[in-house]
Structure formats: C-alpha cells, structure tokens
Amino acid sequence: MVTLWFGGTFYTMNREGEKVDAVVTERGIIKALGNVSELEQTFGSEITEKVNIKGGFAYPGFVDSHLHMIGHGERLIRLDLSEVDSAMTMKELLMKKVEEAEAGDWIIGEGWNENNFSDRKIFHFTELDEIAPEHPMLLKRICRHALLANSKAMELAKVQIETPDPQGGVIVRDTDGLPTGYFLDEAQELIKQSVPEDSRQYLHKALTKSVDDMLQLGLVGGHTEDLSYYGSPDRPLQAFEEVIDGQKKKFRAHLLVHHQVAKTVEQEFAKKFSEHPYIELGAVKMFADGALGGRTALLSSPYNDAPETNGVAIHSEEELAEIIKFARSIKRPVAIHTIGDLAVEYALNAIEKYPLIGELPDRLIHVQVLRPELVERMKKLSLILDIQPSFVATDFPWVEERLGYERLPLAFAWKALLEHGFVCAGGSDAPIESVNPLVGIHAAVTRRKLSEDHEGYLPDQKLTMFEAIQLYTSGSAAAINKQDRFGLIKEGFAADFTILEKDLFTLKGNDIIDANPIMTVVDETVMYEQ
Missing domain, CATH: 2.30.40.10 (Urease, subunit C, domain 1)
Known part of the structure; x- marks a missing residue:
C-alpha cells in the first residue's frame, strides 16, 4: 500500500x-x-x-528517551499528588481516599513534592496515622527516590527502631532514633515489599492507559524501565506484548532492563523479543545515586544547605563495576542513573574499566551536576546523555540552595553539553514529570515554569527550538543506534510522524504548550487523531 x-x-x-x-x-x-x-x-x-x-505541522515521531511507562499509567489511575501545592490540600485528598477505600486497602499516592508547599512540610508517620489509622499508607515522592509510610505500613514491613539502614538507603529517624516514616532510596524497598503484588490485569490496565495517553500527546515511542518493579519480569513483559499487539495498537517500546532481572530476561526472553517489530530489549539499567530533592544525589562535596551529607551511593564503586562487567558479558550496553558529579565519576571509572561491547551506546541518565574534568573524560567514550528538560522548570530555584552557586555553571547544562559535541536524548522520567513532550520542549527553550515570566534559570543554557525538537527525534534514535532509520523525515526512514496543530518554529513562551497534537502516526498507521 x-x-x-x-x-x-x-x-x-x-x-x-x-x-x-x-x-x-x-x-x-x-x-x-x-x-x-x-x-x-x-x-x-x-x-x-x-x-x-x-x-498541520508534521515532525519525525517524538520519542521519550527515558520514562517508566507502567508507572505513568499508575499515576493516571492512582491518587495523583503531583499538582498539590499545600500540606493541607494533600491531607484533604488523602482523607477522601481513605473514605473511599475498603477495609485493609493500601492507600497509595503518587508524586507529592514538599518544595511546592510554602512550609516545605514532610509528613510524620503520626500525622499519617491520624488520616489512616486502619489502612497501610505509602506515598511516593515526585522523584521516586523517597516515600512516606504510616505506622501500619511500617508494622507490615517489620520496620522498628533497631532496623538498620540498608546499603544505598536511609531510614530517616528522629533524635531518639525512631523512624519518622520517611524512607530514602533503597530503604523504600522495606515498605514496597509489603505491598500486595499487582495483578496482571492491573498491569495491563496501567500500560494501556499509559500508551493511549502517550499517543494522544504525540509520542510514537518510549525508552522505558519497568521490568523489576512488579514481581517476576515476565509479568510486565506479558503486559507489553498484550497491549502493543501491532494491530490495534502500534507503539515503539524500547525496554531498559534493570540489572537485578537482567540475567533472567537475557536467558528467557532475549531471543523472543529480538524478533518483535515494536518491542525490544535494550541496555542494562542501574542506579549510581539518588536525587537532589531528598539530598541523596551523590556529590563530590557536601550539600550547600546540608553540609552533613554529600548524598548516597546506591552501590559501592566495586559493585557498580561488577554490574557493568556482567552487562558486558551478555554484550549489553549500560544505562546509569547519575545525578550527582561523584555518581558520574563512579560510572566513568567502571565504564573505562569495562569498555563497551556491541553496537548500542552506553548512556548516562540525568547528568545534572558535572565537573569540567568529567566532561573531558566523557568525550572519550561512546556515550549518549539522557536529559530531562522539565527538571529545570521543577527543580529551580530550590536546587540552587542544594548546590550553591559554585556548582551551577555545569548544572543542568544542556546547551554546554551540546556544544561539547554530545548527542543528547530528551525524556520526561514520567511519572516523575509530565510525559507531554511539549512540556519538555518548552522547558528546554525557556528554562522556566509555565507559571513564570522571566529570562529563565541559567538562561545561557537555553536550547533553540531546532535543538529542543532534536532531543525527542534524532537524539532518541541515536540513543538506541537507530539514527539511520528513525528521527528524520527522509527517504528510507520509518513513517512515524508527530503532527501538531501549530508550527513550533513560530511559537514562543507558553504558546509552545498549545501546539496540540492532531495526529500521531506509527509505522504508517494513524494511532491517534484529534
């Protein structure tokens, strides 16, 4: 045809x-x-x-280079706290959810952010107990590197005063050593492991919701990491197969594989998905550190606003190197979550020790804080940088308090990275940020929130519209070594189009958000039409 x-x-x-x-x-x-x-x-x-x-105005199909697709679907069907702007409003929403819940149900909320509250309040477990005395409660922070739990949840998880901090995690405690209900990074797993396993029907529902939403927002694909959060990896993999059937629903899903399940996935599913037209397995994913919001991103010097800490290493340098060594043994690249500069340093040490094997490039995800010498080392490696423009809009200005002004010149420095010759791919890290690519493009070119009107945070790091669109087109294609087939409207390339109502190259400021997708085309098939 x-x-x-x-x-x-x-x-x-x-x-x-x-x-x-x-x-x-x-x-x-x-x-x-x-x-x-x-x-x-x-x-x-x-x-x-x-x-x-x-x-309409057609562009090569937009692809989100880093997100959690099932997690995005969960945010759409669970209690979404990401837009809450006060502790009181959050309390009211939680109370309403408790009223609607059946006896014994877990109360699970997504996306709270104390930086949106005037008092920056972080709830104590006793306050959560007042809201839900009979229900275990788990509330994920916007960064997903921290959560809140009430006493019922901690009781089920057997968390007590003598429970030690796990490696790569922190149980926040009061002056008497009693857990406050605030769990950082790997300590979250103590609570999460007590939550009943989601049903296969639930995963199917969440992924369907996610794919439909992404298509409606103009996305033709996503590089996603979901395989280690829902029990055995065959469960989310089955959901991907069922939802993206290639007939009723076409969507290009590139699956990063968390290192904890990489061996199982490689042995049992690699051959099967090597032949799938829309779903493929990619790099081995690992976390080197946490996030700036909870002060668990690993910095080479202490936090400006908390000099007692410089963050959390999820793995020791030796453990990180062993994970990368394993990835090389199965001829896979690695995708490493690195927010702080010391986390980047640890990642580079390991990559240099165990060089890349195979065609796909390694990728560093986030790279929010760098040092000049790290940039020079990065130039010598086959690296794609996975950046999330929306973090500029949501993390500033409070991130300046965390880092101090000396670190800002190479913080969230997207323009500088492009000028150094790096290929950058654009993503959202949804459900942490909005999956809407227009929100990311707006943040890349304005470097401010939609509600603000100023020259932008670190304005010399603004991207041009052409550079911003490239993040979601040729950048995402290069991240999976398919820049010769995707990311351009060119003879021989895939017939994937994102078609908008307005011309992005003529829009400025908040008008970018109103470009409005009118058609999303995957593999020559209209998958969404306004």
Whole structure:
C-alpha cells in the first residue's frame, strides 16, 4: 500500500528550516518527499490512499528517551499528588481516599513534592496515622527516590527502631532514633515489599492507559524501565506484548532492563523479543545515586544547605563495576542513573574499566551536576546523555540552595553539553514529570515554569527550538543506534510522524504548550487523531 500524506507542512529535521509539502510512504517506510503534484505525477496509480493532515505541522515521531511507562499509567489511575501545592490540600485528598477505600486497602499516592508547599512540610508517620489509622499508607515522592509510610505500613514491613539502614538507603529517624516514616532510596524497598503484588490485569490496565495517553500527546515511542518493579519480569513483559499487539495498537517500546532481572530476561526472553517489530530489549539499567530533592544525589562535596551529607551511593564503586562487567558479558550496553558529579565519576571509572561491547551506546541518565574534568573524560567514550528538560522548570530555584552557586555553571547544562559535541536524548522520567513532550520542549527553550515570566534559570543554557525538537527525534534514535532509520523525515526512514496543530518554529513562551497534537502516526498507521 502506497500512501500520500499531504495538506500541511512536513519538517524533515534533516537541517534547520528544511520542509516539504507532502510525503509518500509504503509498508511503514518513507518512499519520497516533495510537493503534491510532483509526487502524484511520479507515483500515479501506485497511490492507494491519501491522508490529509488538515493544515498541520508534521515532525519525525517524538520519542521519550527515558520514562517508566507502567508507572505513568499508575499515576493516571492512582491518587495523583503531583499538582498539590499545600500540606493541607494533600491531607484533604488523602482523607477522601481513605473514605473511599475498603477495609485493609493500601492507600497509595503518587508524586507529592514538599518544595511546592510554602512550609516545605514532610509528613510524620503520626500525622499519617491520624488520616489512616486502619489502612497501610505509602506515598511516593515526585522523584521516586523517597516515600512516606504510616505506622501500619511500617508494622507490615517489620520496620522498628533497631532496623538498620540498608546499603544505598536511609531510614530517616528522629533524635531518639525512631523512624519518622520517611524512607530514602533503597530503604523504600522495606515498605514496597509489603505491598500486595499487582495483578496482571492491573498491569495491563496501567500500560494501556499509559500508551493511549502517550499517543494522544504525540509520542510514537518510549525508552522505558519497568521490568523489576512488579514481581517476576515476565509479568510486565506479558503486559507489553498484550497491549502493543501491532494491530490495534502500534507503539515503539524500547525496554531498559534493570540489572537485578537482567540475567533472567537475557536467558528467557532475549531471543523472543529480538524478533518483535515494536518491542525490544535494550541496555542494562542501574542506579549510581539518588536525587537532589531528598539530598541523596551523590556529590563530590557536601550539600550547600546540608553540609552533613554529600548524598548516597546506591552501590559501592566495586559493585557498580561488577554490574557493568556482567552487562558486558551478555554484550549489553549500560544505562546509569547519575545525578550527582561523584555518581558520574563512579560510572566513568567502571565504564573505562569495562569498555563497551556491541553496537548500542552506553548512556548516562540525568547528568545534572558535572565537573569540567568529567566532561573531558566523557568525550572519550561512546556515550549518549539522557536529559530531562522539565527538571529545570521543577527543580529551580530550590536546587540552587542544594548546590550553591559554585556548582551551577555545569548544572543542568544542556546547551554546554551540546556544544561539547554530545548527542543528547530528551525524556520526561514520567511519572516523575509530565510525559507531554511539549512540556519538555518548552522547558528546554525557556528554562522556566509555565507559571513564570522571566529570562529563565541559567538562561545561557537555553536550547533553540531546532535543538529542543532534536532531543525527542534524532537524539532518541541515536540513543538506541537507530539514527539511520528513525528521527528524520527522509527517504528510507520509518513513517512515524508527530503532527501538531501549530508550527513550533513560530511559537514562543507558553504558546509552545498549545501546539496540540492532531495526529500521531506509527509505522504508517494513524494511532491517534484529534
């Protein structure tokens, strides 16, 4: 089947400003570009279908390079606390959820952020007990590197005053050593392990909700990490197979594999998914540190606003190196969560010790705090940098308190990274941030919140619109070594399009958010239409 796409503007993203009036596709591949009359004359009777994009502006299909797709679906169907702007409002929402719950149900909330509260309040377990005396409660912070639990949840988890901090985690305690109900990084697992395992139907529902939402927002794919959070990895893998069936639903899912389940996935599922047209296995994922919000990102010198700590190493340097050694043994690249500069240093030490094997590049995820000498070391390696532009909008200005001004020149320094020659891929880390790619593009070019009107945080690090769009197109393609097939509107490339109502290259400020997807095309198939 040969399809003519016409009636709008197609930005090729091959070079800035390059655009055409129409595209011809066949069997999921772009066959030719040009204007309508030329293409109709050339292909004539071969054309079996014509699709009018109704004055829209088409770009190569946007791909989120780092998120948790099932987690995003959970945020859509669970209690979402991400927009709450006061402790009182959060309490009211929790009380309402308790009223609706059946006896013994867990009360699970997603996305609270004390930095949105005027008093920056973090609830104590006794306050949560007043809200839910008969229900175990687990409330995930926006960064997902911290959670709150009430006494019922801690009782089920057998957390007591004598319970030691696990490696890579912290049980926050009061002056008497009693746990306060605040758990950081690996300490969260003490509580999470007591939550009943989600049913397969639940995972299917959450992933369906996620994919539908992403398609509606103009995303044709996502690089996602979900395989270690829901019991055996076969459970989320089954959900991906069932939801992305290639018939009713097409979506390009690239699955990062957490190191804890990588051996099982490699032995039992690698061959199967090597032949799947829409789902593939990727790098071995690991965490080197935590997050700036909870002061668990690993810094080379103490936090400016908490000089007693410089963060948390999730693994020792030796353990991190062993994980990477294992990844190399199965010929996989690695994807390492590195927010603090010392975490980046540990990651580079291990990667240099065990160099890359295979075609896919390694990737460092977040790289929010760097030092000049680390940048120079990074240049010598085959690395893609996975950045999340939205973190600038949500982390500033409070992150300046955490880091102090001396570290800011190479903090969230997306422009500098591009100027150093790095290929950067753009993601959301959803459900931590909004999965909407227009929100990420807005943050990349304005470096401020939607509610603000100023020149931007560290404005010299603003990206151009062309650079921002590249994060979600050619950048995401390069992250999986498919820059020769995805990320451009070009002959021989995949027929994946994100079609917007407005021209991004003419929009400024908050108008970017109103560009509005009108059509999302995956593999020559319209998967969403306004």
